[in-house]
């Protein structure tokens with residue numbers, strides 16, 4: 192698929208469009224993607240914007256290939272909700288890159304393939320391929336950046352907000368914890384306790400990342416000890432950022448350089464219990480992950496004690512808070528995956544701009560759908 196070298200004017204239903212073309216006369220995939228992702232383009236009468244999630248899930252009678260001329264694309268360009276283009280608003284064919292399966296456009300398959308290599312070793316990629324995993328770039332529900340389905344090894348990344356190495360690392364880690372037999376410990380393999388599963392997955396995601404995940408929504412559920420009131424409370428946004436920064440350093444053994452394979456897994460074994468995210472309280476009746484783990488593995492009892500003592504001793508510099516500091520609680524429901532929001536002051540200010548979505552969507556999370 193080439194780059195746009197010009198445009199071609201087409202008319203459809205009385206409307207005229209200048210559609211980008213590549214040197215071979217086809218519409219570049221990126222142009223189709225931009226058109227699809229623009230919720231204000233090709234809106235049906237009496238509607239304000241298009242619902243990308245719905246468009247993807249609804250199947251149109253006419254499915255066009257992703258390689259189309261401007262004339263062939265015209266009707267879809269005019270009303271994307273009425274027609275489908277393979278790989279854009281319908282899943283389309285499986286595309287294989289170095290043994291791993293992808294759905295989406297070619298440019299998206301290439302991108303996802305790259306994301307896997309950025310956060311996994313060659314051998315890990317082989318395991319991913321052998322699992323039959325399918326990575327799909329698609330629109331997900333508002334606020335969801337990524338999903339993992341343990342039963343089928345399917346990973347979905349939101350094509351607007353989830354196509355980054357952290358989301359890919361997070362979902363891939365969930366999958367590897369599930370399928371990789373070389374993982375033996377309670378903290379490195381799939382855990383039936385949701386707070387432990389998410390907590391350890393965030394930690395491993397950190398170990399594999401090139402920078403701390405500052406928008407990681409799970410930190411909203413990491414309590415900090417307030418020295419004044421002597422009680423655990425929800426963190427402020429700046430405390431969340433600081434905790435993520437600390438954890439990134441801890442999970443990379445103080446190097447702030449990403450790890451892969453055995454090194455990343457060992458880091459979870461060595462370091463998870465020292466992290467802030469080990470205090471995750473999420474879907475666990477208020478129990479912290481570091482406490483939950485002690486019921487599975489008694490050897491964590493001492494570490495848990497130390498972690499809580501440290502957190503109580505240092506607190507997290509409680510600052511004056513305003514109501515806008517209080518993180519919003521997530522609204523995810525059901526057994527499928529969803530994502531946490533970080534509703535921050537700066538995000539709130541931008542709430543009417545289109546960029547908000549990107550800045551709000553933080554980290555994918557998986558709500559236990561394991562059986």
Ligand SMILES: [Zn+2]
Pocket residue numbers: 361365389392555556557
């Ligand atoms: Zn998760």
